[in-house]
Amino acid sequence: MAFLTDRIAIVGVGASEQGRLPGSTSLTLATTAFKRALDDCGLDKSEIDGLLTMPGSASPEGSLNYLRMGETLGIDPAYTGSMTMGGGTAGALIQMGAMAIACGLATNVACVFGDAAKTGGSRFSRASGGTDSWGIWGMFAAAANSAVAASRHMALYGTTSRQLGEVAVACRRHASMNPSAVMREPITIEDHQASRMIVEPFHLLDCCLISDGGVCVILTAAERAKDLKQRPVLIAGMGQGYTTQNLGREDWWYVPHQKDALDRAFAMAGLGPKDVDVAQLYDNFTMSVLLWLEHAGFCGLGEAGPFVEGGRIQLGGELPVNTAGGNLSESYMEGWLHVVEGVRQMRGACGERQVEGAEVCLVTGRGMTLNCANAMLLHPA
Amino acid sequence: MASEKPLPELGELNTPFWHAARAGTLAMQECGDCHHIRYPISHVCPKCLSETYGWTALSGRGTVFSSIVFHQVYHPAYKGEVPYNVSIVQLDEGPRMVSNVVGVPPSEVAVGQRVAVVFDPVNDEIAIPRFRPADD
Ligand SMILES: [Zn+2]
Numbered sequence: 001m002a003f004l005t006d007r008i009a010i011v012g013v014g015a016s017e018q019g020r021l022p023g024s025t026s027l028t029l030a031t032t033a034f035k036r037a038l039d040d041c042g043l044d045k046s047e048i049d050g051l052l053t054m055p056g057s058a059s060p061e062g063s064l065n066y067l068r069m070g071e072t073l074g075i076d077p078a079y080t081g082s083m084t085m086g087g088g089t090a091g092a093l094i095q096m097g098a099m100a101i102a103c104g105l106a107t108n109v110a111c112v113f114g115d116a117a118k119t120g121g122s123r124f125s126r127a128s129g130g131t132d133s134w135g136i137w138g139m140f141a142a143a144a145n146s147a148v149a150a151s152r153h154m155a156l157y158g159t160t161s162r163q164l165g166e167v168a169v170a171c172r173r174h175a176s177m178n179p180s181a182v183m184r185e186p187i188t189i190e191d192h193q194a195s196r197m198i199v200e201p202f203h204l205l206d207c208c209l210i211s212d213g214g215v216c217v218i219l220t221a222a223e224r225a226k227d228l229k230q231r232p233v234l235i236a237g238m239g240q241g242y243t244t245q246n247l248g249r250e251d252w253w254y255v256p257h258q259k260d261a262l263d264r265a266f267a268m269a270g271l272g273p274k275d276v277d278v279a280q281l282y283d284n285f286t287m288s289v290l291l292w293l294e295h296a297g298f299c300g301l302g303e304a305g306p307f308v309e310g311g312r313i314q315l316g317g318e319l320p321v322n323t324a325g326g327n328l329s330e331s332y333m334e335g336w337l338h339v340v341e342g343v344r345q346m347r348g349a350c351g352e353r354q355v356e357g358a359e360v361c362l363v364t365g366r367g368m369t370l371n372c373a374n375a376m377l378l379h380p381a
Numbered sequence: 382m383a384s385e386k387p388l389p390e391l392g393e394l395n396t397p398f399w400h401a402a403r404a405g406t407l408a409m410q411e412c413g414d415c416h417h418i419r420y421p422i423s424h425v426c427p428k429c430l431s432e433t434y435g436w437t438a439l440s441g442r443g444t445v446f447s448s449i450v451f452h453q454v455y456h457p458a459y460k461g462e463v464p465y466n467v468s469i470v471q472l473d474e475g476p477r478m479v480s481n482v483v484g485v486p487p488s489e490v491a492v493g494q495r496v497a498v499v500f501d502p503v504n505d506e507i508a509i510p511r512f513r514p515a516d517d
Contacts, residue, residue, distance in 0.1 A: 125455040130421030131395050133388035134479045136509060139467045140455035145451040148469060154493030200488060247420065247469065247477040248427060253447060371440035
C-alpha cells in the first residue's frame with residue numbers, strides 16, 4: 001500500500017451561501033466557510049495548526065493571502081501558505097495539507113478559499129501568452145483555451161455541440177436537486193443550443209458561472225478522524241500533473257497532464273475507473289468534463305462525446321458526474337465545491353441526489369491556461 | 382476615452398520579430414546549438430537551454446490547428462470587431478502561434494485548412510501577422 005493511501009481523512013467541509021452576495025468580501029466568505037467546517041467536524045479553532053489558502057480573484061493581497069487569512073481567523077499556524085493555480089488550487093492545497101499531516105508538520109489542516117468574484121466584477125478575461133500577449137490577436141479569457149480544445153476535439157473526433165450540451169443538462173438537473181445551487185431551473189439540449197454564443201464553439205450554457213462564496217475543507221490523520229463528528233472520508237489516492245508549455249507542446253490542448261494526475265491517483269489507491277461510483281469532474285466549461293472522462297479511462301480517446309449521451313452521466317446513469325451541479329450550475333468555486341460534494345457523497349449525506357451505495361468518488365481539478373491538474377479518490381472509512 | 386487594442390511592447394527580445402513582420406517576413410528564433418525553432422519568444426532554448434540563437438525567416442505557411450470565434454467582448458477595444466476569428470496556426474517549420482484567419486467569414490475557418498501569412502500594419506514599427514486561406 002502506498003505511503004499516503006488511506007492515511008489522511010477529510011473530516012470537515014463548510015461552504016458559505018453562494019451566488020451574488022453584495023457586501024461580502026473574500027475574507028468574510030472564507031470566514032463563514034471556515035466556521036461551518038469547524039462545526040461540521042467538531043474541532044475547535046485552537047486545534048487548527050495548518051492553514052492553506054487560495055486567494056480569491058478579487059483579493060488584492062494575492063499570494064500573501066495566507067497572512068491575511070491567518071490574521072483574520074486568529075490562527076498562528078505551524079504550517080501555512082497560499083497557492084495560485086486557479087481551478088487546480090483546491091486539490092493541490094488539500095494534497096499539500098495531507099502531506100504536511102503525514103510528515104508530522106501539522107495535525108489538523110484547514111484549506112480555505114473565499115472569493116467575491118461576482119460582486120467584485122471578476123470576468124476571468126485575462127489574456128495568456130508569453131513575451132507577446134495573445135491579446136494582440138484578440139484571444140482573451142479562460143473560455144478561449146477550452147474552446148481551442150473543443151474546436152480541435154470536434155475536428156478530430158466528430159464531437160458535437162449537442163454532446164457538450166449533455167454535460168450542461170446533467171449539471172443543471174443535479175443542481176435542481178441541490179437547495180444551495182445558484183442555477184436550479186432545469187434546461188434542455190434545445191435551451192443549450194439556443195443560448196447565445198460566447199466563444200464559438202461555446203454557447204453561454206457551456207460556460208461556468210461567476211460566483212461569490214467561500215469553501216473550507218478540514219483534514220486530519222485517519223486514526224484521529226474516528227473521534228470526530230462525521231463519518232471520516234479517506235483519501236485513497238492522489239496525484240497531480242502539470243504542463244508549463246502551452247503552444248510549445250503540440251498536445252497542450254488535450255491536457256495530457258490530466259491523464260498523468262489520474263494515473264498517479266489511481267495507482268496510489270490501487271483502483272481503476274471501473275471502481276468509481278460517482279465523479280466530481282472540474283467543469284469550467286462543458287468540454288473539460290469530456291476530456292476528464294477520456295483521461296480517466298471511462299471511455300476511449302475521442303469517445304467522450306457519444307459517452308455522455310443518453311443520460312449516462314446523470315443521476316441514475318452509469319456514472320453520475322457533478323452531482324451537486326458543478327461549476328456550471330451549483331456555483332463557481334473553482335472546484336472547491338467538487339471536493340465538498342465528493343465528501344458528502346461518501347458520507348451518504350446527499351439526500352435526493354445521493355448515489356445509492358457509492359463507495360468511491362473521483363474528484364478532479366484543473367486551472368490556469370489548462371496547465372495545472374490534479375485528482376483524488378475518496379472513500380468512506 | 383477610447384480604449385485601444387493591446388499591442389506588443391517592444392523590448393530587446395521581441396523587437397526583431399516585430400520589425401521583421403513590419404518588413405513582411407515571419408521570423409522566429411532558431412537555437413544556435415540544437416536548431417530548434419522556438420515560439421513563444423524566449424532568451425533561452427527550452428530544449429537544450431542554449432542562449433545562443435539567430436532569427437530565421439519562415440515560409441509563413443501553415444495549417445489551422447484549432448479555430449474559435451469570439452462573440453463575447455472581453456476587451457472594450459474589440460466592441461466593434463465581434464464576431465472575429467482566433468486560430469492556432471501550425472506553422473510548417475514546427476512552431477504553433479495564436480493568430481487570426483482573415484478574408485473568410487470567421488465561423489468558416491476549418492481545422493486542417495492551409496493558410497499563408499499576411500501582415501496587417503498598425504504603425505511605423507508594428508504589423509500584426511495574420512493568415513489567409515491558401516491553396517497549398
Ligand atoms: Zn536548443
